[in-house]
Amino acid sequence: MNAPLHGHIALVAGGTRGGGRGIAVELGAVGATVYVTGRSSRAGRSEMQRPETIDETAERVTAAGGTGIPVRVDHSDPAQVRDLLARIAREQGGRLDVLVNSVWGGDPHTDWEHPLWEQDLDTGLRLLRQAVETHVITSRHALPLLVRRGRGLVVEVTDGNTARYRGSFFYDLAKSQVIRLAVAQAAELRxxxxxxxxxxxxxxxxxxxxxxxxxxxxxxxxAIAQDPHFAHSETPAYLGRAVAALAADPHVMAKSGRALSTAGLHREYGFTDTDGTQPDFAAYWATALEDQYGPLGDPL
Known part of the structure; x- marks a missing residue:
């Protein structure tokens, strides 16, 4: 069995659905024990009002070959995050190898129609608290375990890895700040x-x-008939396989501080999506969309 992360401990914060779920499951597929956290569980839903739960994600982690452990946590609450990391340290002998900050929850707070001066300020600031401050809180309590071990990986999940504006002020600010969190943590953790x-x-x-x-x-x-660009989409598993490849790479320090993409990493590591393809939306943009929308921009 190909399980390069057997015995490794991962925390996927925001692993309820989407990219976080894909990452958690694929870390499990290479043998990791994965703590899956979020606000939606079988005990109740978050304000997102989505049906997916951390319990289902954890079960998928285990079915993939790892060990999934669901823990209901609101990552905006430092006390809950502190207790989570204390539990991981207690149950795993102080070991944590991979931290994935994938908390988002900003969909209900994103205004795609109005410029900043016409948006509700409280809603926009709540988006930043949910999508950025949660990452800071989680890293604050998780990094001591990684530092103590003297090795490991922190992954900040974002949208886009260039300076291109993302279409909504607070959304763009959140996703750009998450990249900067990776840069800052890389400098201090090196x-x-x-x-x-x-x-x-x-x-x-x-x-x-x-x-x-x-x-x-x-x-x-x-759905391609509704949106032809959807033909070049990818599953959350593709993102998960990219993160699993990074976590298993003994030379990952060479990438520390960088904003990466599935489009770039699949060429290096050779992973595929669930159907065996290797989607590359950046390449598709360059050939089909750049003339209309301009280049994606310089790397951040």
Whole structure:
């Protein structure tokens, strides 16, 4: 069995659905024990009002070959995060190898229609608290375990790895700040042998996106008629396989501080999506969309 992360301990904060779920499951597929956290569990839903739960994600981690452990945590609450890391330290002998900051929860707070001066300020600031402060809180309590071990990986999940504006002020600010969190953590963690990177998927076929188009993962190609760009989308597993490859790479420190993408990493590591393809939305943009929308921009 190919399980390069057997015995490794990972925390996927925000592993309820989407990219976080894909990462958690694929870390499990290479043998890791994965703590899956979020606010939606079988005990109740978050304000997102989505049906997916951390319990289901953890079960998928175990079915993939790892060990999934669901813990209901609101990552905006420092006390809950502190207790989570104390539990991991207690149960795993102080070991933590991989931290994935994938908390988002900003969909209900994103205004795609109005400029900053016409947006509700409280809503925008709540988006930043949910999508950025949660990452800071989680890293604050998790990094001591990685530093103590003298090795490991921090992954900040974002949207886009260039300076291109993302279409909404607070959304753009949140996703850009997450990349900067990776850069800052990389600088402080380097002397301790711990790497930190940001990573973006391409056009992600999350559960919410599938619902938006009225399709399932089995029937997703039917949505191409609505949006031809959807033909170049990718599953959350593709992002997960990128993170699993990074976590298993003994030379990952060479990438520390960088904003990476599935589009770039698949060429280096050779992983595929669940259907055996290797989607590359950045390459598709360059050939099909750049003339209309301009280049994606310089790397951040």
């Amino acid at each position: 002397p301790h042998g711990v790497a930190a990177v940001a990573i973006t998927p391409g056009f992600l076929r999350s559960e919410a996106v599938l619902d938006h188009f009225g399709v399932t993962e089995d029937t997703w190609r039917e």
